[in-house]
Amino acid sequence: MSQNSTSIDPATGAEIRSHEWDGIRELDNPLPRWWFWIFLICVVWSIGYWIAMPSWPLATTYLKGTLGWSQRANVAADIAALQESRRPIEQELMAANLDDIENDPDLFSFALASGRSAFKDNCAPCHGAGAQGAIGYPNLNDDDWLWGGTLADIEQTIQHGIRNASMDSRFSEMPAYLTLGTLDRAQVSDVTEYVLSLSGRAEDAQAAERGSSTFAEQCVTCHGEDGKGMRDQGAPNLTDSIWLYGGDRDSIFETIAKARNSSMPIWGERLPAPTVRALAVYVHSLGGGEKSTMNMEGAQ
Numbered sequence: 272m273s274q275n276s277t278s279i280d281p282a283t284g285a286e287i288r289s290h291e292w293d294g295i296r297e298l299d300n301p302l303p304r305w306w307f308w309i310f311l312i313c314v315v316w317s318i319g320y321w322i323a324m325p326s327w328p329l330a331t332t333y334l335k336g337t338l339g340w341s342q343r344a345n346v347a348a349d350i351a352a353l354q355e356s357r358r359p360i361e362q363e364l365m366a367a368n369l370d371d372i373e374n375d376p377d378l379f380s381f382a383l384a385s386g387r388s389a390f391k392d393n394c395a396p397c398h399g400a401g402a403q404g405a406i407g408y409p410n411l412n413d414d415d416w417l418w419g420g421t422l423a424d425i426e427q428t429i430q431h432g433i434r435n436a437s438m439d440s441r442f443s444e445m446p447a448y449l450t451l452g453t454l455d456r457a458q459v460s461d462v463t464e465y466v467l468s469l470s471g472r473a474e475d476a477q478a479a480e481r482g483s484s485t486f487a488e489q490c491v492t493c494h495g496e497d498g499k500g501m502r503d504q505g506a507p508n509l510t511d512s513i514w515l516y517g518g519d520r521d522s523i524f525e526t527i528a529k530a531r532n533s534s535m536p537i538w539g540e541r542l543p544a545p546t547v548r549a550l551a552v553y554v555h556s557l558g559g560g561e562k563s564t565m566n567m568e569g570a571q
């Protein structure tokens with residue numbers, strides 16, 4: 272490192288500083304004036320900004336600034352404005368006759384959009400993002416309904432839930448036949464064989480035959496004489512290939528032995544009425560939505 276050798280750089284005319292690192296030396300150029308002033312203005316601006324806007328965290332609060340600006344309040348105001356703008360169409364939705372909603376394009380598309388987004392927020396954790404369901408959580412895309420598939424049925428199911436504290440909730444309770452001792456293991460096994468026979472899968476005809484009388488005694492009140500289920504009990508059709516808890520022998524045995532009796536929340540307590548209705552329209556649109564007249568014909 273060479274010492275005190277002040278010299279002038281021939282290319283720029285600037286003074287070369289005395290220090291040197293590994294042969295690299297530095298020119299003594301002042302900052303450009305424009306740069307310096309902008310820097311100073313920024314410093315002054317930041318002090319003003321600091322006083323006017325929220326700036327500094329304190330133990331439990333923060334310096335709010337003289338302008339009182341708040342991102343949270345702005346978002347709340349935006350949401351309130353959005354809700355206000357939706358109010359008329361929500362009122363229309365609540366006033367409409369259920370069966371007319373699908374014939375009113377504006378109302379229908381509003382209900383679908385708002386139902387779809389409420390579904391993602393509230394229902395997807397159990398029923399899946401595409402409403403495809405999972406073990407114990409019914410698929411809402413098909414036209415197989417436990418409790419009924421008309422708009423009114425679906426709205427009722429969502430509003431009051433299933434097997435919970437609401438007086439109006441859907442309710443039924445399949446007994447846990449083995450746990451309660453109503454049937455012994457062999458009887459449960461036989462009736463399992465009979466249930467398999469309903470979808471043509473029995474392997475032991477004699478066991479299925481023995482099971483059929485147990486079925487007639489214990490099960491027809493809910494599942495019907497033909498095993499096709501009953502909507503006022505939420506009892507599934509046992510003759511098709513759609514299974515809530517699995518259609519293999521072990522799963523069916525488990526269901527009969529211990530019962531399942533799962534529940535769904537009372538959405539009417541958690542969501543505003545127009546949202547529940549929008550959800551019903553959305554769910555109804557997913558699968559083979561039933562018309563209310565069909566239900567009247569099928570009602571028992």
Ligand code: HEC
Nearest residue numbers: 393394397407409416417418419428433505533534535550
């Ligand atoms: C905590 C889990 C859970 C959540 C969240 C949930 N469900 Fe359910 N849902 C269930 C279960 C379990 C059943 C079936 C209960 C039974 O009858 O055995 C069900 C059944 C239903 C049915 C009846 C289907 C039929 O075949 O009759 C509808 C309709 C439904 N849910 C809609 C919704 C909607 C809409 C939401 C969102 C607002 C929702 N569910 C959120 C668990 C849930």
Ligand code: HEC
Nearest residue numbers: 444445489490493505506507514515516517526531532533
């Ligand atoms: C009080 C009404 C009731 C009675 C009695 C009843 N069930 Fe059920 N069963 C239901 C309901 C409701 C469900 C579905 C909902 C749940 O448990 O979550 C069901 C579900 C089932 C399932 C599961 C179906 C699937 O899709 O996974 C099988 C299998 C079944 N029952 C068989 C029987 C048999 C066999 C008997 C008689 C030994 C019987 N049930 C008696 C109401 C009943």
